[in-house]
Amino acid sequence: MSTVTPEAPSDGAPAEAPQRHPLASWFYRHPRTRLSLLLLLPLGWLLVVYLGSLAMLFVTAFWQVDSFTGQIERAFTFDNFVEIATDPAYYQVALRTIGIAAAVTVLAALIGLPMAFYMARVARPSHRALLVALVLTPLWASYLVKVYSWRTMFQPETGVIAWLLNPFGLDSPGYGALATITTLTYLWLPYMILPLYAGLERIPDSLLDASADLGAHTGRTFRSVVMPILWPSLVAGSIFTFSLSLGDYITVQIVGGKLQMLGNVVYQNFTLNLPFAAAVATIPVLVMVVYLWAVRRTGALDNL
């Protein structure tokens, strides 16, 4: 064992303290003040502009529109929520929306997992950057353009899907639930692949070698070693696919035919009956809060 000999005796007596501007030294001695100054603007913005608006919206959900004058009556009432919960037309839309969002999430995971796995574990490391870029580039194609592209794909009779299916005597399924789920999956797929890829890339080889050394087959290693580590990434991806599908109303308008989702109900009501629209809008927020609360233990939020 060799000992480290310091070049100069460090007897704790520092050289003369450097000269600082009095204000600078004051800041140096008050890290809390520095922190507060850093946070002042951004937190002020987010609290006032964003949380403030959300709070106002939430309050509005408990008001009502006078059916006579069309003016908003600022008197506390649960009527909007009672109407959503008791009118089948509304709670069916809510359930359908959650179902579509869940289907999109599962589909995105099913398509994304093998792709991420190939990128992170099978492809040559020198190719990875290129593959990631290939998967991510469409993320930057406009949202609207991507939805539009599926409108041309699903176009009945003359669209690409119809052209592919015609030889089998089938026509394009046309605009509806299937087109909506496909398009939403397409839109949010990169949001699923990226966290999965990052999660898979982080898994050290030694862990997988150890599993193999202990006699586990590929499948067993995947189930018992890879999946538990990858779970937070999967959940992180699902937060985006689920939440983004939950509030979408433009995709449904373009490729959904007559299909209605929560976002459409909000959109249709918000000019004439803002309190009711606000009440409907709290459903996706509530679902997301429950979802985020349920997954917070997985550490998924650190993977966002």
Place this chain on the structure above:
Amino acid sequence: MTISRPARIVLRILFLLGLLFIYVPLGVVVVNSFNADQTFSWPPTEWTTEWWQKMVENQGVRDALVSSIIVGLIATAVAMVLGTLVALALGRYAFFGRDTVSLLIILPIALPGIVTGIALNNVFTSYMGGLTFLSILIGHATFCIVVVYNNAIARLRRVGTSFDEASMDLGATSWTTFRLVTFPQIRSSLVAGAVLAFGLSFDEIIVTTFTAPPNIQTLPIWIFNNLFRPNQAPIVNAVAAALVLISIVPVYLAQRLSGNAAHAGGRI
């Protein structure tokens, strides 16, 4: 993990199928922009560049493009300031409520856009005298903060604090340390964040729908307003094709700047 050869081949096929799924619809849009048939019957039989010409000459498209660029630039500038400040606070200090603050930053993109949209719309129309250019900017800046923040904080974590500490030990003030040590280390990640924030703003439609006054159209709003008009279809398709081709630019730039492929997806 040793992956058997058949498994590798299956994975490769699945990956290639995934890429087809990703690129075929975009390819169809680009090909259709040269399709001479007004209804875009597939496969195209005759070709034309007429739609591209008409798009370039279209005044609505030009105005919308200018609005989008102005909104994007200002919103990005605001988001840069706010995002960098909050990244410095969260990346360099431990304090009570730090997790809550980070959750608050991602909230504008984690919650459905329509919620953010009608919440802002409600405040602007009911309490602040209606929608203006400013209301679009406020909406866009709010959801752009997270992109800048994500890029900056990832870099701050990576470079650590030792250089900052060395600078302070050598007598530099907080400001001098930031100016000469911290900022040069995070500069490229800030530029990458700015590119991504601009891209996000340029593309946004939902919040914009609810915060834009009727006389201002951004490019996505223009597309949406013209999407269901059959006689505008070829121009809409040409705009869509142009946007597909342009979308390569931000990814390329962000990747060059942040030097990390995974960060090119920093929009999440």
